[in-house]
Amino acid sequence: MKSHDVIVVGNGLAGAALSYELAKSGCSVLLMDDGNYDSGTRYSYGGIGWWAGTTDLTETLFNEGMTRHRELPDELGADTQLRELDLLLTVNKGANVEQLIESYQVFRTPPRFVSAAEACDIEPQLNADVIEGAFTIRHGHVNPMGLVTAYNQAFRRLGGLHNMTPVQGLVRVGDKVTGVLTEAQAYPAKTVIVAAGAYSRQLVQAAGLTVPLFFTHAEIIETPPLAVEVRSLIMPAANSRFEKEAEAAEQSSLWQTADTEIMPAVLEAGVIQFADKTARIGQISRFHTAYMPTADASTSGQALQDAIAHQVPALKDVAGSWRHCLVTFTQDGLPLLGPIPGVSGLHLFSGFTGPFALVPPVAQRYARHLAGKPESLADKMLDQMLVDRFAVSA
Ligand SMILES: Cc1cc2nc3c(=O)[nH]c(=O)nc-3n(C[C@H](O)[C@H](O)[C@H](O)COP(=O)(O)OP(=O)(O)OC[C@H]3O[C@@H](n4cnc5c(N)ncnc54)[C@H](O)[C@@H]3O)c2cc1C
Incomplete structure (x- = not known):
């Protein structure tokens, strides 16, 4: 050999x-x-x-x-289908915009905050009524x-x-x-x-x-080619997942136990559409030590659909299949x-x-x-x- x-x-x-x-x-x-x-x-x-x-x-x-x-x-x-697109990190109605702007100063090139109307100029599919605005920056993208x-x-x-x-x-x-x-x-x-x-x-x-080395269970909906066009990558501006990952990584004894939930799941409503018009609607992240999916696909799928439809009404009840995978992180x-x-x-x-x-x-x-x-x-x-x-x- x-x-x-x-x-x-x-x-x-x-x-x-x-x-x-x-x-x-x-x-x-x-x-x-x-x-x-x-x-x-x-x-x-x-x-x-x-x-x-x-x-x-x-x-x-x-x-x-x-x-x-x-x-x-x-x-x-x-x-590789490399392109640049607009990233839109949406800020929910009622959120503390000043605090978010401050928190984005941590980045060497911070995205700029734009009003709901400006965000909708960039992405006409967004629902201006449910957001204060969005952080935006040009973002790389590949297939x-x-x-x-x-x-x-x-x-x-x-x-x-x-x-x-x-x-x-x-x-x-x-x-x-x-x-x-x-x-x-x-x-x-x-x-x-x-x-x-x-x-x-x-x-x-x-x-x-x-x-x-730790992991979350990520859940998304994968759609067939859609008639609706979403130009930008949409994700929420307020993102607690990274903090939760750091907290979860500290629970080293829990990670040694099988079938244990480390902490409650996080839902971040987001969507990206690819060149072939298929889309991925995400994302729920579950902190659980099992390697097999722990969620009920139809309940999770509905939660993902509802969350994205709130921000992008054209995606309401869009056809798609629930998918699951594991994603790693470190402390x-x-x-x-x-x-x-x-x-x-x-x-x-x-x-x-x-x-x-x-x-x-x-x-x-x-x-x-x-x-x-x-x-x-x-x-x-x-x-x-x-x-x-x-x-x-x-
Ligand atoms: C919804 C969602 C959106 C994301 N968006 C982004 C994004 O915009 N930008 C970004 O940078 N990241 C993003 N990520 C994260 C990221 O894409 C993945 O976590 C990443 O690609 C991990 O790559 P990897 O090669 O380390 O692991 P994986 O992609 O998980 O690959 C591991 C491979 O190892 C194989 N394998 C496992 N066990 C064995 C074995 N025993 N023998 C042989 N093969 C084995 C698996 O089959 C798999 O092919 C996203 C993740 C999700 C779920």
Whole structure:
């Protein structure tokens, strides 16, 4: 059995980008995916918040991310449907606008607040009667699976191998991980990189290690092509999800218990329409330790429909199917990458918040680093995202 330099587990955005960048850096790579398309990437809006940097690190990476997105269609030889659109972060009637404006100053390039009438000029489908106004800024956008497919095709052209087989476990010999296990066989590699989204936690745990990677259950409605046209990406301005994620990450003992709700769900009414006129209406996020869906699809679907119809009446009772996926997060909002302490040969590449902005540049930097490219060996940006910034239990 041929041993690879690297096995990457998971073909969401993280695994697809990293496997391509590693192959481009000269590594022999096997990409393994279970073919379960209910991934965070599959149901993503695909927004690229290039403007949302709050620190030197995120500002630099988000800018690099936008540059990388502009390079990728030519480099990968495929259309990723990259475009710019208006982001509208709606402010509900009665909300404290001044307080929200103040809170948006945290961003290095804050979106500007516009009145309800101006917001409706930008997006005529919005209901001016139910909002005070909206924050708006130009936002990047790609087709999520279009980008993954583009990375995969270019990866295979570079000689990368793509195996559609679920990984059932890691081969651990003492303090060394030497490969992965599928139902049929073991695949050896010098380094295994787990980029399996929320399932990364489960896979690493099966090898006897716990990493501080958490997840929400995200629920959306996916529609067929619609006659109605929604031009912008609409989401709520008041967003408690990120605070709740940080709070949930502190409940480390609860995360060790199966089938436990960590805290109540959050509903953020939002919508994006793609080039083929299909739309994704989101999003409910549930904090629950089970890996299977815990919600009643029809109740959740109705709640999503009602919430979006309030803001975008043309979407009332629109046809669509309820979908569920898991989305990862970390305690400090930065990804978890690099060697997992306690064993050798095992790395993590997961936990991205805002992955469409962050993954392309971080995958490129990380692949160069792993391949030993001299300019990347002392990458201070990567240092800030390493797994070992947190205590990891063995
Ligand atoms: C409604 C919604 C809107 C979003 N909007 C945005 C947005 O606008 N911008 C943004 O940046 N992000 C957004 N996100 C978040 C984001 O898109 C995803 O969380 C992200 O793409 C995660 O990528 P990933 O590769 O880390 O994980 P995933 O996409 O979850 O991929 C993990 C992959 O690993 C595979 N896998 C798992 N276990 C195994 C195994 N044992 N063996 C083999 N393969 C395995 C899975 O099948 C999957 O293909 C949104 C998410 C949702 C749900």
